[in-house]
Amino acid sequence: MELPAKYDPALTEDKWYAYWLENKFFHSEPDEREPYTVVIPPPNVTGILHMGHVLNNTLNDVLVRKARMDGKNACWVPGTDHASIATESKVVAKLAAEGIKKEDLTREEFLKHAWEWKEKHGGIILSQLRKLGASCDWDRTKFTMDPELSDAVINTFVYFYNKGYIYRGVRMVNWDPVGLTAVSDEEVIHKDTTSHFYHLRYFISDGNGNPTDKYLIIATTRPETIMADAAICVNPADERYHWLRGKKVLIPLINKEIPVIEDDYVAMDFGTGCLKVTPAHDVNDYEIGARHNLPILDIIDDHGRLNEKAQILVGEDRFDARKKIVKMLEEAGNLEKVEDYTSPIGYSERTNAVIEPRLSMQWFLRMEALAKDALESVESGKVKLIPDKYRNTYRHWMENVRDWCISRQLWWGQQIPAYYLPDGKVVVAPTAEEALAKAQEIDPALTAADLRQDEDVLDTWFSSWLWPISVFDAAKAGHPELESNKDLAYYYPTNDLVTGPDILFFWVARMIMAGNEFMNDVPFRNVYLTGIVRDKLGRKMSKTLGNSPDPLDLIEKYGADAVRLGMLLCSSAGNDILYDESQIEQGRNFNNKVWNAFRLVTGWNVDEAAEQPEASAVAVKWFDNKLSQVIETVEDHFAKFRISDALMAIYKLFWDDFCAWYLEAVKPAYGAGIDKKTYDATIGFFDSLLKMIHPIMPFITEELWQNMAERKAGETIMTQRYPQAKPYDTEFIAKFEMACEAIAGVRNIRQSKNLSPREALELKVKGDFHAEVVPVIVKLANVTVAPAEGDMSAAQRFMVRTFEMFVPLTGLINVEEEIAKLEAELKYQQNFLNSVRKKLSNERFVANAPEAVVAVERKKEADSLSKIESITASLEALKK
RNA sequence: GGGAGCAUAGCUCAGUUGGUUUAGAGCAUCUGCCUUACAAGCAGAGGGUCGGGGGUUCGACUCCCUCUGCUCCCACCA
Numbered sequence A: 001m002e003l004p005a006k007y008d009p010a011l012t013e014d015k016w017y018a019y020w021l022e023n024k025f026f027h028s029e030p031d032e033r034e035p036y037t038v039v040i041p042p043p044n045v046t047g048i049l050h051m052g053h054v055l056n057n058t059l060n061d062v063l064v065r066k067a068r069m070d071g072k073n074a075c076w077v078p079g080t081d082h083a084s085i086a087t088e089s090k091v092v093a094k095l096a097a098e099g100i101k102k103e104d105l106t107r108e109e110f111l112k113h114a115w116e117w118k119e120k121h122g123g124i125i126l127s128q129l130r131k132l133g134a135s136c137d138w139d140r141t142k143f144t145m146d147p148e149l150s151d152a153v154i155n156t157f158v159y160f161y162n163k164g165y166i167y168r169g170v171r172m173v174n175w176d177p178v179g180l181t182a183v184s185d186e187e188v189i190h191k192d193t194t195s196h197f198y199h200l201r202y203f204i205s206d207g208n209g210n211p212t213d214k215y216l217i218i219a220t221t222r223p224e225t226i227m228a229d230a231a232i233c234v235n236p237a238d239e240r241y242h243w244l245r246g247k248k249v250l251i252p253l254i255n256k257e258i259p260v261i262e263d264d265y266v267a268m269d270f271g272t273g274c275l276k277v278t279p280a281h282d283v284n285d286y287e288i289g290a291r292h293n294l295p296i297l298d299i300i301d302d303h304g305r306l307n308e309k310a311q312i313l314v315g316e317d318r319f320d321a322r323k324k325i326v327k328m329l330e331e332a333g334n335l336e337k338v339e340d341y342t343s344p345i346g347y348s349e350r351t352n353a354v355i356e357p358r359l360s361m362q363w364f365l366r367m368e369a370l371a372k373d374a375l376e377s378v379e380s381g382k383v384k385l386i387p388d389k390y391r392n393t394y395r396h397w398m399e400n401v402r403d404w405c406i407s408r409q410l411w412w413g414q415q416i417p418a419y420y421l422p423d424g425k426v427v428v429a430p431t432a433e434e435a436l437a438k439a440q441e442i443d444p445a446l447t448a449a450d451l452r453q454d455e456d457v458l459d460t461w462f463s464s465w466l467w468p469i470s471v472f473d474a475a476k477a478g479h480p481e482l483e484s485n486k487d488l489a490y491y492y493p494t495n496d497l498v499t500g501p502d503i504l505f506f507w508v509a510r511m512i513m514a515g516n517e518f519m520n521d522v523p524f525r526n527v528y529l530t531g532i533v534r535d536k537l538g539r540k541m542s543k544t545l546g547n548s549p550d551p552l553d554l555i556e557k558y559g560a561d562a563v564r565l566g567m568l569l570c571s572s573a574g575n576d577i578l579y580d581e582s583q584i585e586q587g588r589n590f591n592n593k594v595w596n597a598f599r600l601v602t603g604w605n606v607d608e609a610a611e612q613p614e615a616s617a618v619a620v621k622w623f624d625n626k627l628s629q630v631i632e633t634v635e636d637h638f639a640k641f642r643i644s645d646a647l648m649a650i651y652k653l654f655w656d657d658f659c660a661w662y663l664e665a666v667k668p669a670y671g672a673g674i675d676k677k678t679y680d681a682t683i684g685f686f687d688s689l690l691k692m693i694h695p696i697m698p699f700i701t702e703e704l705w706q707n708m709a710e711r712k713a714g715e716t717i718m719t720q721r722y723p724q725a726k727p728y729d730t731e732f733i734a735k736f737e738m739a740c741e742a743i744a745g746v747r748n749i750r751q752s753k754n755l756s757p758r759e760a761l762e763l764k765v766k767g768d769f770h771a772e773v774v775p776v777i778v779k780l781a782n783v784t785v786a787p788a789e790g791d792m793s794a795a796q797r798f799m800v801r802t803f804e805m806f807v808p809l810t811g812l813i814n815v816e817e818e819i820a821k822l823e824a825e826l827k828y829q830q831n832f833l834n835s836v837r838k839k840l841s842n843e844r845f846v847a848n849a850p851e852a853v854v855a856v857e858r859k860k861e862a863d864s865l866s867k868i869e870s871i872t873a874s875l876e877a878l879k880k
Numbered sequence B: 001g002g003g004a005g006c007a008u009a010g011c012u013c014a015g016u017u018g019g020u021u022u023a024g025a026g027c028a029u030c031u032g033c034c035u036u037a038c039a040a041g042c043a044g045a046g047g048g049u050c051g052g053g054g055g056u057u058c059g060a061c062u063c064c065c066u067c068u069g070c071u072c073c074c075a076c077c078a
Helices: A013-022 A051-069 A084-097 A107-121 A124-132 A147-162 A223-228 A239-244 A283-292 A318-331 A368-379 A390-399 A432-442 A486-491 A501-519 A551-558 A560-569 A581-603 A614-639 A643-666 A676-693 A698-708 A730-753 A771-781 A815-841 A843-848 A851-879
Strands: A035-039 A073-077 A166-176 A181-183 A188-205 A211-220 A231-234 A248-251 A256-262 A274-277 A335-348 A356-365 A384-386 A418-420 A426-428 A494-499 A524-529 A761-765 A783-787 A795-800 A803-808
Touching (some): A051 A494, A231 A239, A384 A390, A551 A581, A730 A803, A815 A843, A815 A851
Parallel strands (some): A035 A073, A231 A256, A494 A524
Antiparallel strands (some): A166 A181
16 A cells, blocks of 8 residues: 555544444443543534634543543533523624614514524534544533523522522622623623723702802712712711711702712722712612612613713713713813723623623522532542642632622523512412412412513523533432432543633532532532633734634644644643644644654565564564553653643654654665564554554544554444553663664764764774663664774764763874863863762761762762763873 | 732743752754655754742752742722
């Protein structure tokens, strides 16, 4: 079979993915094996694959494939999240483009559009994950709005309501005027924003609603809210304003009289020390208002426009109103001055709209008890965070947790199962029928038509926190008393969760809460937190910057294996990834290396009659040991989730050890056959190497493994056992490495003297060098090896550890140069010796340091002395 | 404003309870090679004193303090 010199992933990747699917290799059912379970962090159902997904899912797939090859029953459950606000706003935008307003639709009509959208765009991301090679059990694909998962959400609401954890109340919430919904505190992003600080004059009232000539000055960033002012507040200790006690002031423009009150909250040294209190539009003002019984006047509507209660500028957007009112204030003589000012402003994570603090009736979940247990789960180590540093952040959040606002003023999601009676009473039940039954306990005359279900849906995270439970057994969520079904009993708790630190609180912490509550056990043992994928310049990838490559383009250009390796290359847990396409090129190059090694090995003809050359026997013995050594290292890295280290160990084993040393050492002369013993060993090594590489680069390894030997139908590398380390001989490995150093020494001389590799040289070795590895030196350095005897001054000299080696080169030696080199080396050695001796002559060192450490220093001393001796001898010989 | 973390070769990072020849890797760089698996390659080489300062210790990249710079998280000073 003639193979091209370059590997073409396009010819193999789809083929093998189809083969894996066809044979159901990804599918898992409970059996007697140990389970290894992972649930996917469900991407938005209408989302498309970005580099963050690539990183996350590659890591996940590596862990899953490795576990599968370790003989575990691996199950990776995929699925998508309905992402209520994100999806709903996309649907709203799409309808708007068609000239349809959401307000003109009924809930049912809107949901029909939303489901259509979901059917059309949903699941694109899952098919993209297949391109990446993700070995998810697609038969288990779930969606957070699948009927049974939605039931789980409803049951959970009912459960917590009955437990007394869910309550309804008027609170200052974070209102998103674009998404037209309240969002949770966690969905608000504070960004420093430049704005202005307006100093406004409020004239003192004469008591009849007429201005006097006296005024006070307040400083505000939001002049458009003055119409909603309920009071002016000063600090009671602020003597500057004691004259205002009992006075009333007039709101500019509308001349409304409001009192001056005193409250400790006001900072005397900030602004003017006078604060306008606007209870409906600021959280602190709301609290001050509550303390002083101030009326609440809400002048901003859902869309962020002034309403009729504002009296002026009615219908204007809050930002337009701000510009206009400033002008009006100026004209009216109420504007003292304007300063530039930078302050943190809250933005909606989803729509990037400026959050409007707003009072509204919302549903809340009490978090205190849940957070306490969830904190304990991490503090006790039942859940391990990787890297560990996130424990601090986690603790801080759990100790300062606030009640969770779980209602959203949206339609796309699970509608809150709360039903209002005509008199305003509320009943909570999973279905309308049950709600009616409950309502009739209050008033038997009620009919279904009298009940009105709450319009709002639940926060998306209120469904995704059930994910590790509900994907296996949705009935269990909300019903801790039920026995788990077979799947849940087998797969729960899951093993590892790979996700980003940005959703540690949103999702990870809440899953732990739900797990503790319903399963009485945590949902996973390890949480591997990835970094954020950034561009080369350290900027976050974003659509607006256009610095985010399309992963599918990369896969098409370089192949999925290359993309996977490229992403993994620089990803240590918790560190951000600075993505650069050159890493993917490196991945592609490695693919090519593996491909070509395969071409070489499978191109050999076995010569049954040939004896195994000594060099080959040595190389086989060495690589056999080396392989075990590296397997052990790799296993250790995997156990510690050091995936990029594991990858690098495998990469070097293949490229440096296998290709650069082993294959060169056993390679038969051109045209000659290879002996059977070496050939079989080589195929065996290649087989092990492919298996080691498979979790990282699944496609090329399957392709080569299938072609390496006759395979039966339905066979796959995927389910082969991962290579196991055998006991290995470190001493022999070290001897072989010394042979490699000797070879490098000779090559170095060839290069500096411009000698062709084909020209055989002599290598003279002083001392008792390891004879067993000499055949490799002979072959790879193209030398004859003999003991060094007599005068070596006409030879190029180098050292391998403490062994002196010479390459006689009559006429090619520059004595001056050699002397200079030796003297430099001598100086280095002497300095080194001095530093070692300084240590050894320190009595306290010898007395306090462990014996092994002292022994090492003595060895250094002895080695250095012997080197100095040989350098001195060579110098003398040269100087003669 | 509070908290956490980071700072090691040109770049991206290791350095696992302070001690294994005066710091390692990958990439990049430089030199020489189109050597019959691979130029997406081969063979070599150079490059850092571990952000600055102080301390603890027989011994510190590794522990403590401090300064500088960066990042992230949390937060209602209008």
